[in-house]
Every structure is written in C-alpha cells, then in structure tokens.
Amino acid sequence: MKQTKMMKIGTHLLLIASVLIISLPVILALIISTQTVSQVMSYPPGLVPGTNMVNNYVSAWNAVNLGRMIINSTIIAFGVIIGKVTMSLLAAFAFTHFEFKGKNVLFGIILVTLLLPVPVRIVALFDVIRSIHWIDTYAGLIIPFWASATSIFILIQRFKTVPSELIDASKMDGCTPMLYFFKVLMPLTRSTIGALVVINFIYIWNQYLWPLMATNSKEMRVVQVGIKMLMSTESTNNWGVIMAGVIITMIPPLLVFIIMQESFMKGFALQSEK
Amino acid sequence: MKQSTFNNKYLPYVLLVPTFFILVVFLFYPAVETFRLSLFKIHPWTGAEKFAGLYNFIKIFTNGDYLKSFILSAYFAIVVIIAGLFFSLLIAILLNQKIKGMRFYRTFLIWPYALSPAIAGALFNFLFNPANGVLCYFTGFRTWLTDEKTAIIVVIIAAVWKNLGYNIIFYLTALRNVPASALESASIDGAGPVKRFIYITVAFLSPTTFFLFVMNTIYAYFASFGLIDVLTQGGPAGSTRVLIYHLYKDFFVHSKIGYAAAESLVLFSLVVGVTVLQFRTAGKKVHYQ
Numbered sequence: 382m383k384q385t386k387m388m389k390i391g392t393h394l395l396l397i398a399s400v401l402i403i404s405l406p407v408i409l410a411l412i413i414s415t416q417t418v419s420q421v422m423s424y425p426p427g428l429v430p431g432t433n434m435v436n437n438y439v440s441a442w443n444a445v446n447l448g449r450m451i452i453n454s455t456i457i458a459f460g461v462i463i464g465k466v467t468m469s470l471l472a473a474f475a476f477t478h479f480e481f482k483g484k485n486v487l488f489g490i491i492l493v494t495l496l497l498p499v500p501v502r503i504v505a506l507f508d509v510i511r512s513i514h515w516i517d518t519y520a521g522l523i524i525p526f527w528a529s530a531t532s533i534f535i536l537i538q539r540f541k542t543v544p545s546e547l548i549d550a551s552k553m554d555g556c557t558p559m560l561y562f563f564k565v566l567m568p569l570t571r572s573t574i575g576a577l578v579v580i581n582f583i584y585i586w587n588q589y590l591w592p593l594m595a596t597n598s599k600e601m602r603v604v605q606v607g608i609k610m611l612m613s614t615e616s617t618n619n620w621g622v623i624m625a626g627v628i629i630t631m632i633p634p635l636l637v638f639i640i641m642q643e644s645f646m647k648g649f650a651l652q653s654e655k
Numbered sequence: 656m657k658q659s660t661f662n663n664k665y666l667p668y669v670l671l672v673p674t675f676f677i678l679v680v681f682l683f684y685p686a687v688e689t690f691r692l693s694l695f696k697i698h699p700w701t702g703a704e705k706f707a708g709l710y711n712f713i714k715i716f717t718n719g720d721y722l723k724s725f726i727l728s729a730y731f732a733i734v735v736i737i738a739g740l741f742f743s744l745l746i747a748i749l750l751n752q753k754i755k756g757m758r759f760y761r762t763f764l765i766w767p768y769a770l771s772p773a774i775a776g777a778l779f780n781f782l783f784n785p786a787n788g789v790l791c792y793f794t795g796f797r798t799w800l801t802d803e804k805t806a807i808i809v810v811i812i813a814a815v816w817k818n819l820g821y822n823i824i825f826y827l828t829a830l831r832n833v834p835a836s837a838l839e840s841a842s843i844d845g846a847g848p849v850k851r852f853i854y855i856t857v858a859f860l861s862p863t864t865f866f867l868f869v870m871n872t873i874y875a876y877f878a879s880f881g882l883i884d885v886l887t888q889g890g891p892a893g894s895t896r897v898l899i900y901h902l903y904k905d906f907f908v909h910s911k912i913g914y915a916a917a918e919s920l921v922l923f924s925l926v927v928g929v930t931v932l933q934f935r936t937a938g939k940k941v942h943y944q
Contacts, residue, residue, distance in 0.1 A: 392752045399746050400763045403819065406778040407767075409789055413781065426789050468673045475670035480660050487671060494678060496930055497686050500877045500899055501923045504906055504915045505688035506681060528677035548659040558661040587771030589881030590899075594907060605773040609885050612777065620781050627777045631770050638769035642762065649824050 407631075414438070414624040421620045433621055441626035444614050449600060450607040451633070453519075457592075457603065458585040460523035462578055468527050469577075470570075473536035474562055478548065494530045499591055507594055521595045522603075526585070532577055535648075539573045540566065576648030579641045583634045604630040686923075692916035699910035711917035720893060721901060721918075728897040731811060732875035739815045739871055740864065743822030750823070751830040761827070768820030772878050776885030779813040803894040806887050810895050813882055818874055822867055829863035830856070869933045876925060898922060 409428070413421060416431030441447060475481075476488060499506065506525065515521030543566065551561045567574075592603040602610065611626040638645060696707040715721045746764055750757065767775075782790045783799040791797045799805045833856055841851050880899045883889060889896035889904070896904075898918065906915030 389752075389754055392749055392754055393756075396746075396749050396754075396760045396764075399749065400760065403764055403767060403816070406775075406782055406816070407770075410778055410781065422787055424787050425792050426787050428789070468677070471670040472674040475667040478661055479663060479667035481664070481667045484667075487675075490678070491674070494682050496923070496926050497682050498873065498877060498926060500880070500902070501919050501926060502682065502685040502689050503902075504692060504912060504919055505685035507906075508688065509681065509685055524677070525681035528674045528682065533674070545659040548661070552659070552661070558663055558666055561661075583769055587773075587881075589771065589773050589884070590903070593884075594903075605771050605881060608773050608777050612780070612885065618786060620784070623777065624781060627774055631774050634769040634771075635766065638766060639762065646824065646828075650828055 410624040410627055413620050414628050416621045418619055418621065422618055431621070434625075437621040437625040438629065440622045441611060441629060444622065445602075445607050445610045445626070446599065447604070447607060447611075447626060447629060450602055450604045451630075453601060454586055454603045454605075455633070456519060457522045458582050460519060461526045461585045462581050464523065464527040465529050465532055465581060466574060466577055469529055469532035469536055470562075470567075470574075472533045473540055474558075474566065476533070476537055477540040478558065478561075491530050491533060494528070499525075503590070503594070510595055515595075517596050517598050517601045519601075522592055522601075525591075532581075535577065536570070536573065539570055543569055572644065572647065575641070575644040579637060579644045580648045582637050586634050689916045689919050689923075692912060693920050695913055697912040699912070707913065711913040712920075715914055715917055715921070720896075723893065724896050724898055724901045725921075727807070727895075728876060728899075731807065731814075731879070731897055732872055734811050735814045735818075735875045736868060736871045738811070739818055739822055740867055742815065743819050744826050744860075746819070747823050747826035747830055750827050765820035765823050767817055768824070770817065772814075772817060772881035773885045775813045775817040776882040779809055779816075780886050783809050800887060801891055803892050806891055807895050810879070810883060810886060813886060814875065814879055817882065818871065822871070825863050825867055826860065829860050833859045865933070865936055869929045872929050873926065876922065 412428060412430055414437055415434035416427070416437075417433040420427055420431040420433070472491070476484065510516055510521045510525070515524075547565055548561065551565060556564075587605060588603075589605045593606050596602055596606070608627060608630060612623055615622050693711055694706060694708060695704045696710065697704050750761055750764065780800070782788050785791060785797045785799075785801055788797075788799070791799060796805075799809050837855050837859075838851055841855055846854065876897070877899055879897055880903065883895055883897065883900050884903075887895040889900045898921070902915055902918040902922070905911040905918060
C-alpha cells in the first residue's frame with residue numbers, strides 16, 4: 382500500500398515538472414513582456430515581473446498595427462472554415478447518400494489530394510493567384526483552402542454511422558434529399574462540425590508560408606507574419622515589446638483551444654481514424 | 656454496411672461541383688503545372704520558357720548547398736521524430752495513471768499545440784539570444800544561435816517542444832484503448848510491469864506510432880518553415896536551411912522558378928513515399944504482427 386502511495390506522489394511530481402518545463406518558454410515571455418529595456422538587459426536575466434507592462438503591450442499593438450492583423454487573421458480563419466465545412470458537408474453527403482456513376486473514381490481523385498500539401502504546389506499556385514490578381518486579397522488567402530480531403534473523410538465516417546432507418550423513414554414521408562440533409566443530418570452532425578471548426582481555426586490562424594507569399598501590403602498581413610515584422614521593427618534588445626506582441630497573437634487560438642477542448646479531442650480522435 | 660440511398664440522378668454531381676472546382680483550379684492544375692515548370696528554364700524577369708529536360712534536377716542535385724540541405728532535412732526530421740515521440744510517450748504514460756487532477760495536467764501539457772511555429776520561433780529566439788537569453792545564461796554558453804554547430808539544436812528543441820502536445824494527445828488516446836484484459840491475462844501468466852509494457856502496450860501502440868511517424872515527418876519537412884524563418888532565417892551560414900526554406904529562397908527571393916519547381920517535386924516524392932507507406936500498413940493492422 383505504502384509503495385503505491387509513493388508511486389502516486391512520484392507521478393504527481395514528474396507531471397508537475399513536465400508542466401513547468403513545457404510552460405517555461407511562455408511563462409518567461411509573460412514575465413519579459415512586463416519589463417523595461419534595462420530590466421530585460423540585466424545580466425544575469427531578471428526573472429521577476431517588471432514595471433512596463435502596459436507600455437509594452439501598447440507599443441507592440443501600435444508598432445506593426447497588430448489590430449489590423451488580428452482582424453485579417455480572423456476574417457481569413459472564418460472565411461476558410463465556412464467554405465471548407467460547407468463544401469465538405471455537401472461532398473460527404475453525396476458520397477454517403479447516393480449511388481452514382483463514377484463514384485469510386487471521384488472518391489479516388491479526392492484521395493489523391495492528400496499527396497499535394499501547399500508547399501508541394503506553391504510555385505504554380507502562386508502563379509495562378511497572381512494571374513487572377515488575387516495577390517494581397519482575402520480571396521487569395523481563403524478560397525484555395527476550401528477543398529479538403531481530410532474534412533470530407535471525417536464527415537463521411539460520421540454520416541456512415543447515421544442509422545439507415547432514418548433515411549428510409551424520411552423517404553417514406555416524401556422528404557427530399559436536401560430537406561433530409563438540413564433537418565436530419567446536420568443536427569446529428571453538430572459535434573463533428575464543432576470539432577472541424579476548432580481544428581481548422583487553429584490550423585489557419587497559425588499558417589505562415591502561404592500568407593507570407595500571397596500578401597505584400599501592410600494592410601493585408603496576418604498575425605504570424607506580424608511577429609517577424611515586429612522582431613525586425615523593434616530594436617533587437619527590445620524583447621519586452623516583442624514578447625508582448627507574441628502573447629497577444631497567441632491568445633485567440635489558446636482561448637479557442639481551452640474553451641473547446643472536448644471538441645478538439647474529438648476532432649483529433651476522428652483524424653487518426655481516417 | 657450498405658446504407659440506404661436517395662434516388663437522384665443529378666443531385667450528387669451538383670453537390671460535388673464546388674469541391675471539384677476548387678480541387679481542379681487550386682490543387683490539380685498547380686500540381687501539373689509545377690511538374691511542367693520543373694522541365695523548363697524560365698527567365699526570372701521576362702518569364703520566357705525554354706524546354707530543358709532534366710536540367711533543373713541535375714542542377715539541384717549537383718549543387719553542394721542543395722545536397723547539404725537535403726541531408727540536413729533528413730537529420731532534422733529523424734531527430735525531431737525520435738525525440739518527439741519518445742518524450743510524448745513518456746508524458747502520455749504518466750498522464751495515463753489513475754491520479755487526481757488528470758484533466759488539469761492534460762490541458763497544461765498539450766496546450767503548446769495551439770501555438771504556431773512562428774511563435775515557437777520567437778520564444779526560442781528570446782530564450783537563446785546571445786545578449787541575455789535565459790538559457791544562454793543557465794548553460795553558460797552564449798553562441799547557441801550564432802554557432803553553425805549549435806543553431807540546428809535550438810531549432811530541433813523548439814520544433815519538438817511545439818509538437819509535443821499533438822503527439823501526447825494521440826498516445827494518450829491509444830494508451831486508454833489498450834484492452835485491460837490483455838494486460839490482466841499477461842500478468843496472470845507471470846509477466847511483470849516491464850514485460851507487460853514491452854510485449855503488450857508497445858504492440859498495441861504501434862498503429863499510433865506509425866500514424867505519428869507520418870504526421871511528424873510532414874511536420875518536420877513543411878511546418879518547420881515558420882519556425883526557421885523567425886528563429887534563424889536558415890543561418891548561420893545555411894546550417895539550418897532545410898529543404899522547404901531552400902525552396903522558398905530559390906523561388907521567392909532568387910526567382911529561380913525552374914529550380915523551385917524541381918525542388919517541389921523532390922518534396923512531393925517524399926509525401927508520396929510516406930503516404931503510400933501509411934496506406935499499405937494501415938490495411939495490415941500493424942499491431943497484430
């Protein structure tokens with residue numbers, strides 16, 4: 382009995398140590414974001430909160446127009462999510478609730494897209510976006526991401542678990558396919574849709590390479606690129622302001638993650654089953 | 656298995672039109688076009704094209720910088736995968752014990768997943784900055800990021816840290832799905848905790864390990880871009896310039912379009928490789944072997 386108690390205490394200690402090590406970079410960033418330049422520059426590094434918190438956050442906000450970047454990132458995230466989820470729902474509905482010629486071929490074509498992540502086709506994708514004048518537009522940052530094999534697969538898995546009796550009963554009642562889709566299928570799928578929304582929000586908010594290439598003007602930059610801009614605008618030692626900017630940009634995805642944690646876990650479980 | 660279906664000749668096609676429209680314009684056309692461009696010499700300003708066969712491929716594979724980047728990427732990926740899976744499995748095992756506060760611990764162990772690679776880059780840039788980086792101070796070594804030999808180590812640590820949460824989530828789920836009956840019958844047969852772990856838990860975890868191997872490979876090769884662009888810009892002296900960073904520079908900074916297209920195809924063959932491997936083994940149910 383005594384041994385198991387010792388084991389439990391040991392496990393707690395190891396877990397607490399892990400939490401501290403994993404959180405350390407962000408805890409330090411929080412502390413630094415409150416310090417003045419001279420407090421930051423003290424050596425050995427001063428690891429207590431400083432006196433310049435408000436100034437640092439205001440400077441970070443103004444230095445690169447973080448407010449505008451947060452609006453951009455939010456518009457892009459929701460623009461992608463709305464289009465992607467809608468189109469994936471329709472496609473998954475077609476694959477699970479209809480028989481039609483070429484079904485397997487079309488499904489295979491969607492499967493092939495798993496081989497084509499953005500970096501693999503970035504050279505020509507950039508040409509496409511440029512030739513239709515979508516550089517520096519929301520469209521160029523949103524629309525290319527609307528088709529998603531992963532989301533379609535996740536929804537197909539979910540739709541397959543809906544009992545056949547529901548479809549039969551709907552047909553007997555003379556319910557049209559689209560009416561069934563909106564009145565029966567969508568409500569049943571709500572939690573899976575929630576999971577897709579959370580995962581995609583974090584994925585799009587944190588994107589870096591494509592927004593860096595597809596925008597030039599300051600007005601169209603997103604928060605992730607903003608971090609790099611902040612680091613080059615601020616003098617190298619002004620870590621207080623830089624870390625304040627870092628903290629601001631990490632808040633939205635962290636909030637989504639913490640509030641929607643259960644949806645998130647569910648989404649992950651679905652991802653590995655695909 | 657067979658589900659009831661609606662009878663409608665045209666509706667399913669109509670439902671698929673939006674997805675296929677996007678796929679053709681933004682996925683398949685660019686993919687085919689990248690393939691085509693890789694066979695051409697393209698003038699950086701005029702865009703004039705001249706067929707060049709395998710010229711671009713020969714050029715990149717006889718270029719010392721590119722080969723260095725190729726080997727660096729493989730090294731980076733292998734270390735990130737091994738270290739990432741090792742530490743996340745360790746933490747997942749701790750989390751899987753029956754103890755109080757499990758949910759609290761879980762939240763605070765996986766939350767870096769919600770942060771971006773660029774943010775990880777900024778955080779580690781601060782921690783290791785030569786002037787007053789906290790970790791420079793505690794290690795008594797100031798030139799972590801300016802030394803060609805050590806900069807890649809910082810990039811690896813940051814990359815592993817950032818993806819730990821993702822790996823922990825999957826290992827934790829997998830550990831919970833190890834059937835208690837299998838563990839019980841093994842302990843009746845006299846297997847101790849270590850033996851039980853090696854013969855039963857590890858075997859049941861193998862599909863997850865494999866899935867994570869694939870996802871972490873993709874992560875190391877592609878998602879590392881934001882991290883490196885903020886942390887080291889590929890330097891010092893190209894010592895952290897992985898393939899995706901090399902591609903970005905050739906395309907976006909030097910306008911070497913043909914080279915960049917060829918480099919894209921090298922990355923494409925990598926994705927094909929791991930994906931084929933994934934589908935082959937997924938069908939075979941890795942853990943029953």
